[in-house]
């Protein structure tokens with residue numbers, strides 16, 4: 001009886017973990033470009049955890065920065081629970097850099113400074129068919 005109950009509890013827990021896992025950054029392979037109305041490029045390659053480990057980035061706020069309502073940076077606070085697009089609009093109509101510009105400044109900016117990581121368009125925006133073919 002208890003055996004079955006424990007079995008059930010473990011079963012449910014494994015399911016919960018599996019569902020949570022499939023939506024986590026560990027699984028991320030690309031930067032989602034679906035917020036752009038008509039993306040002209042393939043989504044940029046970005047294997048979140050692998051990237052950050054190889055690049056030695058431990059500070060989440062390098063990318064997930066947080067600003068308050070007055071536009072002031074909140075030091076040491078991460079906005080990892082928010083999408084970049086929640087603060088950076090695709091048309092750049094607010095006071096923040098447009099989403100495209102924000103990404104390019106963030107990604108390419110660091111690669112240029114670090115003299116490591118891709119800076120050419122096609123190195124990040126790799127054509128979709130090639131990527132999908134390798135995944136099969």
Ligand code: HEC
Pocket residue numbers: 030031032033036038039040041042043044100103104107108111118119120121122123124125
């Ligand atoms: C270091 C990686 C990187 C490089 C290099 C890069 N981009 Fe991007 N780019 C991104 C990311 C990340 C986004 C945002 C979401 C996405 O497309 O996956 C983006 C978005 C875009 C968008 C808006 C979305 C779309 O597809 O319409 C365009 C256009 C674009 N990039 C063009 C370029 C061009 C042109 C170059 C070369 C001059 C370039 N990018 C170089 C990472 C990069």
Ligand code: HEC
Pocket residue numbers: 023024025028031032048052057058059060061062063064080081082083084085
């Ligand atoms: C090099 C930049 C960078 C660093 C460093 C970084 N992230 Fe991210 N992370 C991203 C990008 C880009 C996204 C996608 C954001 C979007 O789609 O708006 C993301 C998404 C996420 C998501 C949402 C996952 C999803 O699938 O929606 C979580 C959670 C997250 N990051 C956590 C973290 C944590 C925790 C750290 C620090 C240990 C961290 N990130 C460090 C760039 C980074």
Ligand code: HEC
Pocket residue numbers: 063064065066067071079082083084085086087088095096097101102103105106
């Ligand atoms: C809570 C809102 C918020 C979120 C979420 C956010 N940003 Fe920002 N970001 C801002 C604001 C506000 C500014 C303008 C700061 C200024 O005026 O100096 C900014 C500026 C920037 C800049 C230019 C200045 C700098 O710090 O280099 C880049 C690049 C940038 N954001 C990239 C990103 C990326 C990439 C993400 C997602 C991983 C992201 N931002 C998520 C609010 C946000």
Ligand code: HEC
Pocket residue numbers: 031044045046047050051054055057062063103106107108110111114116117118123124
């Ligand atoms: C704060 C610095 C920093 C930021 C921000 C950053 N990168 Fe990188 N990235 C690196 C470094 C350093 C490397 C080289 C790692 C190595 O191989 O030694 C790298 C490597 C890469 C690579 C090569 C393969 C890999 O995963 O290591 C890709 C693709 C890449 N970056 C995409 C991106 C994209 C897309 C963004 C923006 C969403 C981004 N990077 C933001 C520092 C950064």
